Amino acid sequence: MLVLIGKKANRLCKTFEAIESTTKRLEIQEYLTSFFKHTIELSPGNLLETLYLCLNRVCPEYENVELGIGESLLIKAIAEVTGRTTQKVKNELAKVGDLGKVARDSKNSQKSISSMFGNRDKLLTVPKVFNSMKKIASLTGHSSQDLKVKEIQNLLISCRDEEPKFLTRSLEGKLRIGLAEQTVLICLAQAFVMTDKEYEKLAKAKKTEELNNAIKTIKSVYSELPSYDKIVPALLKGGIKNLREHCKLTPGIPLKPMLAHPTKSITDVLDSVEGHKFTCEFKYDGERGQIHRLEDGTTKIFSRNLEDNTVKYPDIIERISKAAKTNTKSYVLDCEVVAWDLEKHILLPFQVLSTRKRKDVKEAEIKVSVCLFAFDLLYLNGESLLKKSLEERRKLMNDSFQEIEDEFSFVQNINATNIEEIQSYLDESIKANCEGLMVKILDGLESTYEPSKRSRNWLKLKKDYLSGVGDSLDLVVVGAFYGRGKRTNVYGAFLLACYDPEHEEYQTICKIGTGFSDSDLETHFNYLKEKETSEPKSYFNYDKGTKPDVWFEPCQVWEVKAADLSISPIYKAAIGQVSEASKGVSLRFPRFIRIREDKKPEDATTSEQVINIIC
Numbered sequence: 276m277l278v279l280i281g282k283k284a285n286r287l288c289k290t291f292e293a294i295e296s297t298t299k300r301l302e303i304q305e306y307l308t309s310f311f312k313h314t315i316e317l318s319p320g321n322l323l324e325t326l327y328l329c330l331n332r333v334c335p336e337y338e339n340v341e342l343g344i345g346e347s348l349l350i351k352a353i354a355e356v357t358g359r360t361t362q363k364v365k366n367e368l369a370k371v372g373d374l375g376k377v378a379r380d381s382k383n384s385q386k387s388i389s390s391m392f393g394n395r396d397k398l399l400t401v402p403k404v405f406n407s408m409k410k411i412a413s414l415t416g417h418s419s420q421d422l423k424v425k426e427i428q429n430l431l432i433s434c435r436d437e438e439p440k441f442l443t444r445s446l447e448g449k450l451r452i453g454l455a456e457q458t459v460l461i462c463l464a465q466a467f468v469m470t471d472k473e474y475e476k477l478a479k480a481k482k483t484e485e486l487n488n489a490i491k492t493i494k495s496v497y498s499e500l501p502s503y504d505k506i507v508p509a510l511l512k513g514g515i516k517n518l519r520e521h522c523k524l525t526p527g528i529p530l531k532p533m534l535a536h537p538t539k540s541i542t543d544v545l546d547s548v549e550g551h552k553f554t555c556e557f558k559y560d561g562e563r564g565q566i567h568r569l570e571d572g573t574t575k576i577f578s579r580n581l582e583d584n585t586v587k588y589p590d591i592i593e594r595i596s597k598a599a600k601t602n603t604k605s606y607v608l609d610c611e612v613v614a615w616d617l618e619k620h621i622l623l624p625f626q627v628l629s630t631r632k633r634k635d636v637k638e639a640e641i642k643v644s645v646c647l648f649a650f651d652l653l654y655l656n657g658e659s660l661l662k663k664s665l666e667e668r669r670k671l672m673n674d675s676f677q678e679i680e681d682e683f684s685f686v687q688n689i690n691a692t693n694i695e696e697i698q699s700y701l702d703e704s705i706k707a708n709c710e711g712l713m714v715k716i717l718d719g720l721e722s723t724y725e726p727s728k729r730s731r732n733w734l735k736l737k738k739d740y741l742s743g744v745g746d747s748l749d750l751v752v753v754g755a756f757y758g759r760g761k762r763t764n765v766y767g768a769f770l771l772a773c774y775d776p777e778h779e780e781y782q783t784i785c786k787i788g789t790g791f792s793d794s795d796l797e798t799h800f801n802y803l804k805e806k807e808t809s810e811p812k813s814y815f816n817y818d819k820g821t822k823p824d825v826w827f828e829p830c831q832v833w834e835v836k837a838a839d840l841s842i843s844p845i846y847k848a849a850i851g852q853v854s855e856a857s858k859g860v861s862l863r864f865p866r867f868i869r870i871r872e873d874k875k876p877e878d879a880t881t882s883e884q885v886i887n888i889i890c
């Protein structure tokens with residue numbers, strides 16, 4: 276069992292070490308729960324900061340502050356603190372593949388600094404590390420690079436033992452100790468239950484029940500209100516029992532959107548919804564928009580990834596108050612923003628929307644008009660609607676908003692019942708420039724809004740994949756091959772990977788050279804050449820036989836269509852999970868569709884989703 280010694284940061288570091296050294300879920304939970312318990316008992320004021328350090332973040336996810344300090348800045352700081360040349364640090368990195376380990380080894384082999392370990396004032400503490408990281412993440416502008424290096428150096432100087440490793444990795448934004456957010460939530464819930472005085476007195480079965488209930492509560496609260504800034508103080512004040520009361524869906528704080536499950540045929544769909552009342556809606560091809568109207572009258576719009584898109588859509592902000600009826604004061608509305616042809620009154624494809632500017636958009640200069648298609652209402656006038664049925668939510672939405680021609684509309688839908696009706700509605704949706712249909716259960720417990728879940732109560736049915744893979748995949752570019760012939764000045768083909776959150780690694784899935792226009796290839800080359808790394812990242816799972824000419828930092832997600840999936844001896848997606856241990860999955864005839872600006876590498880298609888497609 277873990278020995279907790281020394282000051283707080285070192286204890287946290289020891290916990291990280293213990294977590295990293297095992298892959299057993301229960302052991303990981305035991306380490307972290309015990310650490311949280313100590314923190315709650317001994318220094319509750321540090322709990323929030325501790326939690327953020329575990330999650331490798333400095334603020335709620337939706338504020339989108341990226342740590343991600345570039346490799347070259349870190350190398351510079353490490354070199355200066357340890358008295359090595361940057362070249363030496365780079366050489367080490369090429370050998371070891373993990374800048375964290377390089378920092379630790381350089382630091383620990385350096386004798387002159389060791390005298391500092393005796394100076395307790397210089398030891399790292401959780402608040403010191405957290406505040407420095409927050410400061411580093413917020414620095415911008417001309418002189419910020421130097422200031423960042425200085426701040427990093429200050430931290431590194433005070434590091435000892437394994438601290439440089441975890442600190443460096445955290446600064447890179449890649450802690451990677453195998454600690455998923457769901458695990459952190461579980462441990463937080465357990466720690467609060469276990470520190471309750473009454474808990475020890477309970478019988479064993481009752482204890483298990485309490486723990487399970489607490490975990491359920493915290494997960495559900497977090498998906499409605501993804502902000503530890505709100506949750507941790509509420510927990511410290513009223514414990515887990517009162518959490519739901521203090522932390523509810525709040526306009527202004529985006530919730531993780533409900534996601535849909537892919538299907539491959541109409542009979543698939545009908546099997547799934549059998550016995551339920553359901554609805555078929557057009558599936559519009561634009562960008563998701565979660566519109567929040569706060570009590571104070573402010574309006575905000577958030578993307579699928581909880582990014583604040585308010586400045587991108589001044590036109591939407593302006594019109595939404597006309598669409599809301601007089602009695603509609605505060606709300607959260609789930610919509611799709613789609614490019615719109617004002618003259619012909621028709622939908623335009625996603626490609627048109629993607630040309631719209633992202634920042635500093637002035638209403639008078641907007642070239643791409645959009646129409647808003649509302650499909651769900653999650654909050655209305657001070658009340659969360661998440662637990663209501665879709666039928667009830669839809670009725671409230673229809674009663675609270677009014678359509679405005681060319682600007683705001685409810686999604687088109689019918690309550691079909693048989694294959695023929697669904698087929699003809701699917702054809703109609705394609706004619707209208709939509710991607711296909713969304714089929715949703717309308718009533719009963721299965722029709723509540725499930726934040727962040729890829730639910731079977733929402734099914735997507737796309738036209739072109741009825742007989743193929745069912746859906747496109749969103750994959751990360753991890754490497755490239757130099758082009759030949761016409762493509763000599765750019766990369767000609769790329770190595771793609773899916774993401775496995777369980778092992779925190781990117782697993783290669785195919786080589787792709789099709790679907791690119793000449794201008795696509797140029798765009799990709801110009802963007803990706805800056806992202807080349809000398810060695811593959813240690814968290815890439817690949818086979819030597821597929822080694823590309825250059826490797827990249829994982830930085831971009833591409834939507835890709837494929838004709839089929841097959842078992843492969845050289846690609847690593849879902850390795851060992853669909854066939855023999857040494858085999859993975861690969862895509863057949865992959866074709867590039869578009870860049871997914873709204874997804875980060877870790878939001879890419881997961882190996883579990885790949886398994887679902889192939890099985």
Ligand SMILES: Nc1ncnc2c1ncn2[C@@H]1O[C@H](COP(=O)(O)OP(=O)(O)OP(=O)(O)O)[C@@H](O)[C@H]1O
Pocket residue numbers: 532534535556557558559560561562563564579611650686713735746749
């Ligand atoms: N009627 C609708 N109801 C719900 N979502 C809709 C509707 N019409 C369009 N959408 C869009 O479809 C998306 C879900 O399908 P899509 O295949 O585009 O997902 P995605 O963005 O690729 O994400 P993922 O592949 O992870 O599900 C929603 O996030 C939303 O943006």
Ligand SMILES: [Mg+2]
Pocket residue numbers: 559560561
């Ligand atoms: Mg879409």
Ligand SMILES: [Mg+2]
Pocket residue numbers: 746747748749
């Ligand atoms: Mg998709």
